[in-house]
Every structure is written in structure tokens, then in C-alpha cells.
Amino acid sequence: MSSTAGQRVHGGTDGLGAAPYDFSTNSHPAGPCPQALAAVQAADATRYPDPAYTRLRAALVAFHGVVPGRIVLASSASEFIFRLSAWVARQGGRHVHVPAHAYGDYLHGAQAWGLEPVASPDAADLVWACEPSSPLGQAHTDWPRRLDHPQAPLLALDCAYAPLRLQGQPTLGTAQLERVWRLYSPNKSLGLTGVRAAYAVAPADAQPAAAALDALAPSWVIGAHGEAMLRAWTEPGVQQWLQASLDPLRQWKARQLELLQGLGWDCQPSDSHYFCARTPQALDLGALRAAGIKLRDATSFGLPGWYRLGTLPPQAQDALAAAWRAQGGDNTHPPVPV
Template identity: 45%
Template sequence: MIHTPLLPEHGGPDDGPSAAFDFSTNASPLGPPPALLRAVQAADRACYPDPGYRALRRRLGDEQRVLPTAGGAEGIRRLTLAAMLSGRREAWVPQPGFGDYALAAHALGLAVKSYSDPADIRPTAPALVWICEPSNPTGACLAPWPDLGDTLLIVDRAYEPLRLQGEAPTLPAHAWQLVCPNKALGLTGIRAGYALAPATDAIWALALSLAPSWVLSAEGVALLTHWLDEDTQAWLADVRTQLRVWRTAQRALLADLDWQQRDSCTNFWLARPPQADMLPRLRERGIRLRDATSFGLPGWVRVSTQPPAAQQALQLAVLEIEGEDA
């Protein structure tokens, strides 16, 4: 049986000219801490990393629970395959949510079931459950979560380092975590992350065995090696402080332009411009936003917090478009 290919849709670069101001990415616009960046730039590209990444796994936590991944997307694919091979037959995915959860499950023949509220998760077979906390694309907090019993629960924490309000919820003891630091560090071009298992078990061993050889580049090893450094975490604390100021100003700006906006605890959120054709017209002016249609939210866009110069450019472009329509 031949399956019809399903392709993911992402924000960020498209096939057009580079955008001068990119509100579509939910990565930090403030970049990496200097010491971490220097380590990445100094990474030894002439040698293979240790294929077992033993020293890195010890640095990130328990060597017997850490699984290096080539970013979140590779981790999602590999963990979904491990779930299927371990007997899971259903995959519960957030809707709206990152499309790769469902695509990975569809590709393996799992029954894909969506939910908007975690309270609606009711598996009828051995299941894999994905929770993105905070949520993408909404930036909302989904906790509290119901008791999901013996499901394979994986919490995607890619956006936790950019939580700008509230506290991270306590994770269930049996939850896996998928950690993707490159967004918070403004280094999304380096594909590096890791999964943290609740315990060394058959699924952990299976997921480890399914990894491609040298899943992380030398640059990825350098990034993750310095992820938990005190300097890195202090830098991120300062980043969050600055982003809170910029986010307040940007939300006020959009409100003044009559854009609808949803609440969020992160540096990104959902907004709806008054004009249906606003997105391509802004793109023509060098400003990119993330169309939320692929999330099941036509008419909405995901916008990320950007510096004052980008905000001013967005405001001027919107006013210019409105002037053309007047």
C-alpha cells in the first residue's frame, strides 16, 4: 500500500527574498550568550564527536536517561517510531499544534486523535500522548493535565525557556521531556536537542538504538554542552526581562491597529489582522508573519516579539496598506 506523502508546513524562511523583519519565527531575537556562541564557533569540525555522546549525556543529567536528538523534529519522529515499535496504536496530538506530531504518527500507521483540552484525552488503546507546554502556536499553558495512566506521555518543552509569565507546571513522574534549546538561544540553524526519559526502560533503550550515527554535529555538541551553564541561564533570564518589555509594547501597537489578540505566556501569540489579505501584502514589504491556517486557524497569524525597529516597520507597513485601501 502506497501512502500519499504528507509534508510539514513551517514558519521561517520561504522561497522568497529574505525578510527584513521576521515575526514568523518564535526563536529569540536576542541571539545566544557570547560564551556559548564562541564555543559553537570553535567546535572541532575535523573530528567525529563521540558517537555515544557519553560526556554530553552526563552533563545534561543522568547518562542513562538522556537521548541526544537532531532538534525537536528528529526527536518527534524517533520517539514516535519507538512508541509504535513498543506497541502503541494511538497518537494523541494537540490541535492547534505543531504538525510534525501528527505527520510522524500518520507515516507509521498510528491512529491519530486530536484534542484541544488535555481533559479530552481518552485513549482506547495503548497510546502515545504529546503535550506541548507552553503550547505552540498559542503560547498558552495547557496544565493542569488529567491522569493519563500508563500512556507514553511526552512533553515538548521547546518553548519553556521563553516563558515570560507564570511558572512551569510540575510534570507527571512518568512523563518524558523533549528539550530544544536552539529557539531560546536564537540558533535554530543548529539542530540539537535531547529527550529526557523518566527512567531507563525498554522504550529508552529502543529510542537510543533508533538514532542515526552521529545524530549531533560538533556544533550541536558545543551548544548542548553549554546549555546548562550558569552564564547561559543568566543570559536567558536577561533575555526574558527584555522580551517582556518589548512584548508589552508590541501588543499595545497591534491593539491600536485593531488586531485581535489571544493571551499567551510566551514571546509569541496568535493575532488576527482586520484585512484578510494583510499577510501577503506585508510579505511584499519585507515583513513575514506565520500564517496559522495550517494550524486550523484561517485568518489568524502567529506573531513573535521583535525589537522596536521591527515593530515600527510593521506599524508603518500596516498603516501604508490601510492607506491604500482607504
């Protein structure tokens, strides 16, 4: 999601429902993960979850190999973004730095709590980063100069797409990651974006801050279905499914890039399964949507004329190519074989 003039712009389901061929969302195109879906479907929605989330916290502590007290649960990544912004403002923070092209809730949450955006990450009290980034799927480049300085800003790294990295390496090493807040929202990687639940791993020395952020959350911050999804996320079988899905996803992405580039589209490099592309002539998004195809206009990300596309299976790719040709696009290149 991104924000334009106070409006929240997003991909995925819209007023017309779910598009049959939805390139506008970054959800895993091979999902849902069967094991995670079964866990969500088996969740007992007739009862409150354990308000302390004892078993969930223990599973996440073991999964990340951290000490208890470093896990902060959230009803979604967006909810945590707003809560962290509120906590920074309550601590006297005044300034925020966000990536030039980024998820809109970083800035929306900061502005809701009176944090003013600044150009330099070293001048901020709160710095947001995302890697692979959205919408570009590239490495984050605008880090504070010294992450280990006592007066360094609070750095929050959105890891929403890290499990879906198809190439490249993370910028931060293990020791550096121990000094930043890491935000995880597994619903994208599991193909279950309708289930809202997330969590953050606090820096190694930030257990008091983690406790304060926990105290800012309402009771039962995660419902039964979100709890079931997060517990499933930590299970070996789910992680094995995810890893096994990446090679086919790489093949789908390579095919989609070849197809679109053959049609004259300019496609940006990306480390994840989504990327930004620009067409040689304007697209009629309304006509595409009527044909069951949805793309994400990247204007609200600060990229007018570009579109963010998630990778979809070959059938969806061919439908997009046919719709593009129907709008008068290049029809001189042969189709890409499956």
C-alpha cells in the same frame, strides 16, 4: 511547523531568504546568545564527535539532576518526534493524541508510522503536549486523566518554549514531570535555530525505553556544532544570559501588544514571547514579504484568519505598523514610544 494536506508549512527563512523583520519564527529575538554562539563557532568540524557523547551526556545528566541512562540525544526535536512515534508503533501502539492547534510534526510523525489520531488522550497510546503551546503560547489543557496509572498512555511533553516563559506557571509539578518524557530543543531559546540538536529526558522508570530509543538512532546523531550548542546550554553563563534576557523581552512584548491592539488587532493571551493575532481586515502577506516583513499564517494550525507573531524589537514593530497602514489599516492611533 505545521502540516496541511501532507505539506509541511513553517516560519522562518523561505525561498526569498531571511526576512529582515521575521515575525514568523519563535526564535529568541535577542539572540544569538554570545557564549553559545562562540561555542558553536569554535566547534571542530574536521573530526567526528565522540560517538558516545560522553561529556555531553554527563553535562546534561548534571544539568537536570537525573541518573545516567535517562538522556536520549536527537539530531533535532523533529527527529525525536519521528523516532518516538516509531518506537511506540513497534511496541504495538495504534493511536496518538495531539493538541488541537500544534506543531505539525507530532501528527506527521505519528501518521508516518501508522498511528491513528484519536480525540481523547485517554484512548491514545502516545499523547503529545506542549507548554507553553504553539502557536497560542498558552497552558496545555488536554492531559490524560491519570498520569500515574499503570495503563496511562505514554505522554511526551515538548518543552521547546518552557525556557522562554514570560508569565504563568507550568501545569505539571516536579513529581508529575518525573512520569513524562520531556523534549528539549535549546536552539530556539539561544537564538540559534540553524543549529540542529535536541535531547529528551526519559521518565524515572523508563531507562530501558531510553536505551531502546538510543538504539534506534544512527551513529553520530548530533554533529560537532549541535554538540557544542547543547554543552553550552548547560553552562551557568548561558543560563544567566537567558534569564537576564526575559525582562527586556517582556517589555518588547508589552509594546508590541499595545501597538497592534491600538491598530485594531485582536491579540490572544500568551505566556511566551509569541502570540496569535487577528486583523480587522485581510492582510496581504505577499506585499508584507516584499517589504521585508514575514508573518506566520496560522491557517495550517487550524486557526484561519489568525497570524502567529513572535515578539521583535521596536524597530521591527514600527516597520510592521507602517506596512499595515500602507495596506489601508487604521492610522488614527499615535505610535507607541520606545
